[in-house]
Amino acid sequence: MQRTPGTPVKLLAIVCLAAPLHAGAQVSNPFEGDARAIRAGERLYANRCAACHGADGKGATGPDVTMLWLEGTNDEHVFQTVREGVDGAVMPPSFAPDEELWAMVAYLRDISTVPPFDPAGGDAGSGREIFAANCAQCHRVNGDGGTLGPDLSNIAAVRSREALIGSIRDPSETVEAGYRTVTLVAADGERIEGVVKGEDAFSIQVVDTDARLQGYLKANLRRFVHEDESLMPRFGRLRLSERELDDLLAFLGTLREDASADR
Amino acid sequence: MSMRKTLVLVSGLLLTTTVAGALFAQSDPSDSVPGDPSDPGVSYADILRGFDDPSSWLTYSGDFSGRRHSPLTQINRENVNRLAPAWTFQTGTLTRGRGFETTPLLYDGVLYVTGSNNFAWALDARTGRPFWTYQRDLPDNLTYGRVAPVNRGFGMLGNRLFMVTLDAHLLAFDRRTGNVLWDVVLADYEIGHAATLAPLVIDDKVVVGISGGEYPTRGFIDAYDPATGDLVWRFYTIPDWGEPGSETWPNEEAAMQGGGGTWMTGSYDPELDLLYWGTGNPNPDYYGASRLGDNLYTASIVAVEGATGELKWHYQFTPHDIHDWDSNHVPVQAELMIDGEERKVVMVANRNGFFYVLDRRDGELLLAEPFTDTTWAREIGADGRPIVLNNDGSGGCLPDQWGGTNFMPPTYDPALELFFVNARETCSSYVPFEPEYVRGEATTGGVVWTDRDVEYGALRAIDVMTGERLWEFRYPSATMAGVMSTAAGLVFAGDHQGNFMAFDGATGENLWYYPTGSRIWGAAAMTYILDGRQFVVIPSGTTLVAFALPRYEFASPAGGR
Incomplete structure (x- = not known):
């Protein structure tokens, strides 16, 4: 760790x-x-x-x-x-x-404020590896990682352990504004998936799965659909065992201390 | 109260026209007396003529009817897609949490504009460049005026402008200098009052209302002498104890602090000499147990005689409101053929989600249909009262405390017989509790839980004969922007994302839009023609933006009306 x-x-x-x-x-x-x-x-x-x-x-x-x-x-x-x-x-x-x-x-x-994570159980070192393999493509921690999903550097300070488990097991249950999924079909038939950063009656601003920031005029799209499902996959027990989940949470729990030390 | 007037020395002053130079020459702070005998300014007859002269805009809604429907047709369905910004005026002010809610007045090529925090300006209507700037020196301990630091415009008569203030005063200005001529107190701002509306000038009276219904206050409508500032009459929206209507309150104490603000400009029928004015929520907003009863005349429309201030009739939209659903809307007048008879009506799209048509002579309810999808009530009973299905949101979504629409002006096109309103579809529930009174603090008495994920806004066209929704144009979120229409069959609307848009009123087709860059909040457009060129002006964020067709677009330099 x-x-x-x-x-x-x-x-x-x-x-x-x-x-x-x-x-x-x-x-x-x-x-x-x-x-x-x-x-x-x-x-x-x-x-x-x-x-x-x-x-x-x-x-x-x-x-x-x-x-x-x-x-x-x-x-x-x-x-x-x-x-x-x-x-x-x-x-x-x-x-x-x-x-x-x-x-x-x-x-x-x-x-x-949320109560500190229960330190019992979980290997934060193993959790870091799980994070790097499964999460870092979309999530950043202390400057490293992807930008499609929320930055998780402070996540343990603002979300309870229970809320984080919910977000990992069933990410579509609650999706924060700014990370909601949209599917666009351009006039030439190209299909684009991403998250909505802004929208008005005439245009939509999207970060796509390649992390490209791009605005689209709705009139130029063949269609666009606000999806109920998050772009984040569900991490059920087959994909992430209870032990692996504990390890991941232990790693995320360490970020609370790291983040506060950085302030 | 000290006053501060700032003369803004425009950069490039030397390049301005001699007319502008002359106006500057009159801007000597010592010149506090209207001095130019050659121009008597605006007469009451001018205001009565309303839109007959579309090179002026002399009262908040453009005329007394409240329709906000201009006869100008230079900008029309064929060319509106070429509308472009002509000028922008940056106020440099703040209006945190609220909007730039004003409607400018126009007289003799000059726009008279009020802003948030009681700024005001006289602007060249052709270029947006200022002649003078005024800012009131406001006290530090404002109450409601601090929460909603807004103003909706001037009233005007002769060479005088009238503006209310966040510390609940009414001021008269010399329009040529921005100098204050008189200053009268409307109410005690320290207990919660403020004043934000555009004064309505009728025959020899300046009519104003008051804000503060979130505090233990008692609303009123006042009429003042334009020359002296003397009070001519006052109508309290909550009757004196023992008077008719007071029996709808449990006790005198609850009544005398029962709210009923009058903070939105009404409309006026000069033939009937009746003012139509909306009244605000009862106080406390959400906690009704301390004020059992209908709470007259809150959440109502009142028809008050212009000469005397006496109540002629009233209609209560939301008896015993517990949702902060003020009825402070612009009452819109029309003449409709109903069952073969021409009826003089007044129409209101209410915060409670219903569209109402009333006979404006006696208040008879002619039509009431929901224009939103609320589950609060779906019909009004034979007794004129809503059949309430769900009063707290536990049985499905209710409109939030901002309502199914709000004070932002609607518009009415008499040729199409369509009423246009920006509707708000929101999802809230209400949890009341008994508030504690602290002087100068709001006593809302509850919590409103709102699911912001499911809200949207929509410009809706309502058939005034049936209440039927003819078409709608949706926005991603609920808007607080107003609407204006023109005889070209156009409807101009704003939204919360800052788009200023033009629609075909008959079909709802969007014909043009311009992203202004900041939300349009509480304001509707106004329009005028100068030098043969039609301008459309909209406040957005804290700027004022004027649009016009490119100069080569319009045919006749003299006409185009």
């Missing part, structure tokens, strides 16, 4: 970036991890924030707020942003009591 050492220099850099601009010790959330506060925060979020940031925090007219901690923020910074609003943007300041804001921060942090 190859692991990036958690060098003190890098860790120091993370702390500096994440720290608030003003001097002094970072203020911690008095309700961090408190289940009741998280429930209260969920309601407050739904009432005051969901209209712009989406009921699930994944963004609507406002940005996704579930990636904040992954991107290196901290509780105090989120608290201050909610308190003061965002200058030059539509996000207003809040006049609510501190306790309510901390409860919202606790909720946001709860939905923004």
Whole structure:
């Protein structure tokens, strides 16, 4: 297993970036991890924030707020942003009591992080080889691999083990926007498979299975079909045994640490 | 409140015409009094004539009918595919999360344009180049005005322009300088109010409405004296306690903070002296347990006398709404032959997914048919109330909180007897909970779960006699863009991907499109003719884009109407 050492220099850099601009010790959330506060925060979020940031925090007219901690923020910074609003943007300041804001921060942090993988079982070294043989053609990890599928460098920090198993065993169950399959038939009969990166009423922007970025005018196509199936093959038990799956997950689990060390 | 007016010194000023130079000469900040006696400006009679003079556009919808249907035919089905950008005006502003929702007014070759964050401009309608720029110095603690920093346009009378603000004021400007002539407070912005609509100027009155239905507020329509800014009358959309309609609220407290905003410009029948105005959602948006009852006059259309502000009739589209389905739409007037009798009607495609035709003299419901595929209700009962099948989304998809359409203007072509609207097909369910009140915070009271994977938008043509959907043109996602039609049989529409498009109104065939590069949100096109050349103008992103045929395309330098 190859692991990036958690060098003190890098860790120091993370702390500096994440720290608030003003001097002094970072203020911690008095309700961090408190289940009741998280429930209260969920309601407050739904009432005051969901209209712009989406009921699930994944963004609507406002940005996704579930990636904040992954991107290196901290509780105090989120608290201050909610308190003061965002200058030059539509996000207003809040006049609510501190306790309510901390409860919202606790909720946001709860939905923004996933528990670490269970370290039990799985050989990460073997998993790396399985990844190289089966996944790297389409998926990148720390700069290496294909570009057709999502970059998995941070995947263990944003997806639970159960969600990853689901995506490996049955990739068509949930396909993220930007990776949905389309089949095009050009005027000359050429058949093109790829994933949709953009679409409007008149055109479609596709990355095909050769990783070629290309836009097409719908009027020039013989037909185009949005497929329900992901381009990623199903990795059932015959293709990937339970043990191999454990190994692969163990490898993906190491990326969580590697990714955080790189920040 | 301090005001700041910025004169924009256009690069290349020395090359501009003497007319433009003269306008600049009048832009002395000390000149706050309308000074040119030779041009009295826009009269009420001019506004009444509406589209009779298509070299002007003097009120939000182009005329009082709300149809947004221009008589211009220079751009037609045969040549529209050669339409090309004539100029672009970059506002340099932000409108994060929302759109550039304005309809410019046009008078004497000058476009008067409002923008987000209470910017405003006077532009050369031939080139898009500015004469003056205004920006209001807004307070830091805006409430709804911070969430939706938009504005939908000026009203105009004489040499005055009227604009509402995000801190809930109404301003009058000298159109020649951009100087503020008077400034009156509509409501307290700190409790949740804001103002975003285009004022509607009727005979000697400036009529405006208010935003803030997501907060504990009480909506109203106001009429002001254009000369002085004095309040002439106020109509509250929620009646005083004890007055008719108040019995549809459980108690006075719930009623007096029950929302019912009036944030979209209405239409006006000068013969009947009736204003038709949509009212917004009851507050809290999704939590109905604290406001049991129909909650009049929220989610309704009200017909209010222009002279007095008295309520003549009302019709409630969504009794006891729990979906944030404001009824703030442009009410569209028409004269229809129904059973051998000409009826004066007003038409609304509502956020609840139904298309309605009402007699505009007395509010009698003549037709109500769904124009979207919602499962909320599929018919309106004999009592005029929807037969609700599924009120929370548990029995299938409901329209999301943005509705089956929204405030973006629809259009009506009387020759085709077709109503054109951008419909939104979305899939949501609603989970309410009791909100807690914090001053200055929204009290929506619930969560809306929306499946964005199944949504789409569509321009739809509705037969106003039957409510039948004649044709549709689909977009990949639900749009918030408006629609305009012309006597050439064209329909101009926008979408969320930023395409500005022209359609054959009779068939739905797409004849032309132009990718503007940013979503068209809350705005519809306007059109005018200058020097014999027809322009079509659409706000997109934070730019204003004008289209016209290449100069060699149009035949007569004097005509082409």
